[in-house]
Amino acid sequence: MGEERYRERASRFEGATAWTLDLSGGPVGPVLPDGCMDLLWIGGRLLVAGPDTRAMTPSVPATGRCAGLRFAPGTAPALLGVPAHELRDRRVELADLWAPDRVRLLADRVAGAPDAAAALEALALGAAARASAPDPLMRYVAERLGAGLTVAETARRAGIGARQLHRRSLAAFGYGPKTLARVLRLRRALALARSGVPYAEAAVRSGCTDQAHLAREMRALTGTTLTAHLGR
Structure with missing residues (x-):
């Protein structure tokens, strides 16, 4: 996908990459396996992309923007509180992993933020302060x-x-x-x-x-x- 549609930068969360994608430029191509897991903001929802073993074509709205925080291999499971193999080749609602009331609060914060990627970083940093450290x-x-x-x-x-x-x-x-x-x-x-x-x-x-x-x-x-x- 073109640089004008997709942008990424190093995250304040150690080892992670924050990214944004403009969905108004047409269909999104497949995402290739990279050993990583992502926290996603798509269509007003907080999702988690598990580790892939094959190329995955994302299901995204036709317009607007989405954002994500891509965690280095081995980093996300401790933060999310779930073994990575349970999310292999899956996209799940964050509310399926954390308390729904908590996720609704977090979703409202991301929705109201001027920079969704930065809001995801703040979410992850706050969760990491309460989670165990990665292996x-x-x-x-x-x-x-x-x-x-x-x-x-x-x-x-x-x-x-x-x-x-x-x-x-x-x-x-x-x-x-x-x-x-x-x-x-x-x-x-x-x-x-x-x-x-x-x-x-x-x-x-x-x-x-x-x-x-x-x-x-x-x-x-x-x-x-x-x-x-x-x-x-």
């Missing part, structure tokens, strides 16, 4: 996998066994570390390709075996091709 080991795992380390090497450096890593990854990320590694690898490849790096080079630099491997991962995780996605 620091899983933050480390996400950072290492995002940097291209293998799951085995990440587990070794984290000092954690494979079975425990998988269990804690489900709670923190919504899926196991191998799936998160695949998602983050694809994100690295897409970033390289967008910057003009040839597909074959982007594949190898991101951690794929070759361009054919990247093409298979792109199709499996997004349902489309690199050329079709980047040309959208």
Whole structure:
């Protein structure tokens, strides 16, 4: 989507990204898996987007603006009070996770704010002050996998066994570390390709075996091709 429609900035909430989207410019394209979870303000409603394992086409109003706060992998479950795997590939009302009366109050605040993204930040910061902290080991795992380390090497450096890593990854990320590694690898490849790096080079630099491997991962995780996605 064009920069004139979509804008993002670093959030006051550590590791998060605040964003806004103008819906008046036509249909919204699919959102690709990124290992993150989002707090959304869409059509006057507070929603939560769980971690995706495939491309999702958002259901949004035809006009107006929406806003969101995109949390780094492993950050949102402690804030929301629900394991990430319970929200995998789902979009749910915040009122399904928190007390409805509390959510109605929060929704009124966001609705009355001049900057919905900033209001979402304030909401998240207030909730974080009362919530438990995210699992620091899983933050480390996400950072290492995002940097291209293998799951085995990440587990070794984290000092954690494979079975425990998988269990804690489900709670923190919504899926196991191998799936998160695949998602983050694809994100690295897409970033390289967008910057003009040839597909074959982007594949190898991101951690794929070759361009054919990247093409298979792109199709499996997004349902489309690199050329079709980047040309959208």
